Amino acid sequence: MTQVGEMLRSYPADLGRVDRDVLARCIEECLSCAQACTACADACMSEADEEMPMLRKCMRSCMDCADVCDMMVRMLSRHTEYDANITRAMLDACATMCRSCADECERHAQRHAHCRICAEACRRCEQACKDLMRALG
Amino acid sequence: MTQVGEMLRSYPADLGRVDRDVLARCIEECLSCAQACTACADACMSEADEEMPMLRKCMRSCMDCADVCDMMVRMLSRHTEYDANITRAMLDACATMCRSCADECERHAQRHAHCRICAEACRRCEQACKDLMRALG
Amino acid sequence: MTQVGEMLRSYPADLGRVDRDVLARCIEECLSCAQACTACADACMSEADEEMPMLRKCMRSCMDCADVCDMMVRMLSRHTEYDANITRAMLDACATMCRSCADECERHAQRHAHCRICAEACRRCEQACKDLMRALG
Amino acid sequence: MTQVGEMLRSYPADLGRVDRDVLARCIEECLSCAQACTACADACMSEADEEMPMLRKCMRSCMDCADVCDMMVRMLSRHTEYDANITRAMLDACATMCRSCADECERHAQRHAHCRICAEACRRCEQACKDLMRALG
Numbered sequence: 001m002t003q004v005g006e007m008l009r010s011y012p013a014d015l016g017r018v019d020r021d022v023l024a025r026c027i028e029e030c031l032s033c034a035q036a037c038t039a040c041a042d043a044c045m046s047e048a049d050e051e052m053p054m055l056r057k058c059m060r061s062c063m064d065c066a067d068v069c070d071m072m073v074r075m076l077s078r079h080t081e082y083d084a085n086i087t088r089a090m091l092d093a094c095a096t097m098c099r100s101c102a103d104e105c106e107r108h109a110q111r112h113a114h115c116r117i118c119a120e121a122c123r124r125c126e127q128a129c130k131d132l133m134r135a136l137g
Numbered sequence: 138m139t140q141v142g143e144m145l146r147s148y149p150a151d152l153g154r155v156d157r158d159v160l161a162r163c164i165e166e167c168l169s170c171a172q173a174c175t176a177c178a179d180a181c182m183s184e185a186d187e188e189m190p191m192l193r194k195c196m197r198s199c200m201d202c203a204d205v206c207d208m209m210v211r212m213l214s215r216h217t218e219y220d221a222n223i224t225r226a227m228l229d230a231c232a233t234m235c236r237s238c239a240d241e242c243e244r245h246a247q248r249h250a251h252c253r254i255c256a257e258a259c260r261r262c263e264q265a266c267k268d269l270m271r272a273l274g
Numbered sequence: 275m276t277q278v279g280e281m282l283r284s285y286p287a288d289l290g291r292v293d294r295d296v297l298a299r300c301i302e303e304c305l306s307c308a309q310a311c312t313a314c315a316d317a318c319m320s321e322a323d324e325e326m327p328m329l330r331k332c333m334r335s336c337m338d339c340a341d342v343c344d345m346m347v348r349m350l351s352r353h354t355e356y357d358a359n360i361t362r363a364m365l366d367a368c369a370t371m372c373r374s375c376a377d378e379c380e381r382h383a384q385r386h387a388h389c390r391i392c393a394e395a396c397r398r399c400e401q402a403c404k405d406l407m408r409a410l411g
Numbered sequence: 412m413t414q415v416g417e418m419l420r421s422y423p424a425d426l427g428r429v430d431r432d433v434l435a436r437c438i439e440e441c442l443s444c445a446q447a448c449t450a451c452a453d454a455c456m457s458e459a460d461e462e463m464p465m466l467r468k469c470m471r472s473c474m475d476c477a478d479v480c481d482m483m484v485r486m487l488s489r490h491t492e493y494d495a496n497i498t499r500a501m502l503d504a505c506a507t508m509c510r511s512c513a514d515e516c517e518r519h520a521q522r523h524a525h526c527r528i529c530a531e532a533c534r535r536c537e538q539a540c541k542d543l544m545r546a547l548g
Contacts, residue, residue: 003443003446003447003528003532004446004450006528007446007447007450007451007454007525007528007529008450009524010454010523010524010525010528011450011453011454011457011525012454012457012458012459012523012525013457027446031442031446032414034484035414035415035418035438035442035484035488036414036418038484038485038488038489039415039418039419039422039488039489040418042334042422042488042489042490042491043418043421043422043423043490045330045333045334045491046330046422046423046424046490046491047423048423049326049327052323052326052327053323053326056217056218056319056320057217057218059217059319060215060217060218060316060319061218061220063211063215063337064211064212064215064223066485067207067208067211067212068208068212068227070204070208070481071204071205071207071208073445073446073449074200074201074204074449074477075201075204075205077446077449077450077453078197078200078201078449078450078453079453079454079457080193080194080196080197080453080456080457081193081194081197081198083198083237085233085237086201086233086234086237089229089230089233089234090205090230090234092226092230093226093227093229093230096222096223096226097223097226097227100220100222100223112421112423113420113421114418114421114422114423117414117417117418117421118418121414140306140309140310140391140395141309141313143391144309144310144313144314144317144388144391144392145313146387147317147386147387147388147391148313148316148317148320148388149317149320149321149322149386149388150320164309168305168309169277171347172277172278172281172301172305172347172351173277173281175347175348175351175352176278176281176282176285176351176352177281179285179351179352179353179354179471180281180284180285180286180353182354182467182470182471183285183286183287183353183354183467184286185286186463186464189460189463189464190460190463193456193457196456197453197456200474203348207344210308210309210312211312211340214309214312214313214316215312215313215316216316216317216320217316217319217320249284249286250283250284251281251284251285251286254277254280254281254284255281258277330491330492331491331492333491334489334491334492335492335494337485337489338485338486338489338497341481341482341485341486342482342486342501344478344482345478345479345481345482348474348475348478349475349478349479352471352474352475354467354468354470354471355467355468355471355472357472357511359507359511360475360507360508360511363503363504363507363508364479364504364508366500366504367500367501367503367504370496370497370500371497371500371501374494374496374497
């Protein structure tokens with residue numbers, strides 16, 4: 001079991017009916033996506049001078065997406081007094097952010113490996129958020 | 138002018154049709170709300186032993202709300218390659234979070250001054266998010 | 275009194291011997307500095323194509339400084355089980371970060387108003403961190 | 412290779428002489444530690460009413476440590492215009508924070524599995540920060 005899964009198992013109160021594997025998966029994908037986005041925004045900044053201007057939107061999306069995914073990790077790592085409406089609203093917003101960032105990163109995936117890896121992380125995170133929304137009912 | 142307003146004015150590209158005062162106000166309320174929520178969660182933790190268990194939901198809400206408002210400040214402080222759909226989705230989620238946190242803090246406002254002040258900050262932030270959504274059209 | 279000051283006053287336990295005005299001031303300067311740094315990194319990204327490459331170090335410093343100041347705001351907004359050694363170590367690191375970011379932003383202050391405003395916010399924050407370190411003894 | 416390692420490899424400029432495995436390891440341990448700390452603070456909050464007051468220091472440490480490690484992940488994920496002095500100062504502060512949080516969590520490790528797992532994550536993160544400091548020279 002991963003550490004995220006172990007922490008879920010050690011939660012001392014009732015987690016409700018949520019599928020723990022789906023929840024753990026979503027936390028892990030948000031962690032990966034946040035890190036990939038921070039690194040991709042930075043890598044874009046270190047591309048050649050003439051490349052940088054074409055990567056403005058990519059940098060912006062990656063910075064936003066890192067912030068949103070960091071927030072999502074924290075919210076999903078808390079279970080005390082769980083509020084389904086808040087969680088669903090945030091998962092929906094996070095999935096929207098990840099899809100948008102993936103779309104932009106994909107446009108540069110052939111030229112820049114960091115954009116390709118980041119786009120993949122965003123797609124997995126978008127899917128994990130949607131899977132968790134379904135699991136929450 | 139506040140520093141947030143000065144930074145908006147110094148942005149070198151086009152900010153679009155957004156009302157700068159409404160945008161600056163929203164950034165400032167998100168900053169205040171995030172700080173109040175972090176402080177309120179901590180103050181709850183320092184209440185008397187027999188009070189703490191009644192403040193679980195308040196602590197949880199405040200921690201989430203601080204994370205969401207911190208993310209919102211960052212997103213609203215960026216204007217490069219602005220995406221109206223993402224911004225609106227996040228403002229909507231942020232307003233929902235603030236309303237929920239305000240509702241919970243208000244329940245303890247008479248007993249705890251920090252909950253009263255925090256509830257007020259959350260209400261102002263909720264309103265500022267809604268005002269900005271309207272201003273964005 | 276500012277809201278940061280009001281939250282400090284509403285803390286239900288003993289704040290120790292710290293000067294509340296110096297503490298409140300430091301929290302406020304960290305909040306301002308974090309916001310200015312996020313906005314300055316973004317403004318750099320929207321400068322003309324030929325300017326961007328000269329602003330790499332500025333963007334990098336601003337992004338780091340925003341992250342450090344955000345962390346500092348949170349730590350200073352908590353008073354439960356205060357640990358002087360941790361607080362001092364972080365204030366020292368934060369002051370170092372702010373000085374470094376101010377130095378870099380100042381190099382561009384004449385060309386870009388956002389760099390000038392950001393450098394000033396970093397300087398004030400550096401000073402506020404040092405003042406608080408002294409006040410903590 | 413992990414995704415963190417893949418992102419390091421895709422960085423388009425010179426990473427300098429740093430040992431990439433040590434750097435990737437440190438980023439991963441900071442990610443794990445931040446998540447464990449957020450989850451442990453929350454789990455403490457859901458312990459039985461009579462346990463909560465004994466966990467105040469643990470909750471506080473975990474919240475601070477999560478904030479510091481999140482900041483550290485971001486700083487270590489950026490390589491543009493790397494500044495050895497800033498990085499070393501932050502790694503030192505982060506190691507101090509992790510050691511302190513591990514010490515506190517260990518005091519509750521026998522009673523609470525989440526404290527045991529979190530203490531282990533903090534110890535690994537402290538070590539990874541020290542290893543990276545050595546690798547940076």
